[in-house]
Amino acid sequence: MYQRILVPLDGSQFSEAVLPHAEKLALALNVELVLLHVEVTPVPEFDAPIAALAPPKEIKKQRVNIKSYMKNACSRLENKGARATYLLREGPVAETILEAAEAMQADFIAMSTHGHTGVLRLLLGSVAEQVVHRSKIPVMLIRPQGKGNEGRDSG
Structure with a gap:
């Protein structure tokens, strides 16, 4: 049956909205959660090498912080009884998620949406x-609580 669920995280609270759902699935199905963080490569249209975007010390510090964040996320899941590991990759985000899923033979992907709409969605x-x-x-999408509910009646 199922063995692995890939869970992409970008470090935001929005991306973490998927974790409680992934945890429940992992425990119920006895599967491994593989948390994935993709470091974004520069956008070709801007033609800026990554070194021009941030000083090397800052890049190294950011990578250390990301690794710590991912280890912490795994520990939180493991403390609740789930099996969890993490991967760090670099590249175009969607493409890298799909490549990681294929390489690790994930059974499905569980991820949060950021809920961008309008111009922001067009740009990003x-x-x-x-x-x-x-x-x-299969891909399971979770929409963070309260995101996109502005202006709706609750009744």
Whole structure:
């Protein structure tokens, strides 16, 4: 049956909204959660090498922080009884998520949406949308609580 669930995280609270759901699935199905963080590579249109974007010390510090964040996320899941590991990758986010899923033979991908709409979505695109449309395996999307509910009646 299922063995592995890939869970992409970008370090934001929005991306972590998927964790309680992934944890429940991992415990119920006795599967391993593989948390993935993708370090974004520079956008070719801006033609800026990564070294020009941040000093090397800052990049190294950021990578140490990301590794610590991922270890902490795994520990929190393991403390609740789930099996969890993490991967750190670099590249275009959606493409790297899909490549990691294939390489590790994930059974499905569980991820949060950021809920961008309008111009922001047009400018940033939707990683979740790209993953859903291009994935060969099932994708479970979780929308963070309160995101996109502005202006709606509660009754």
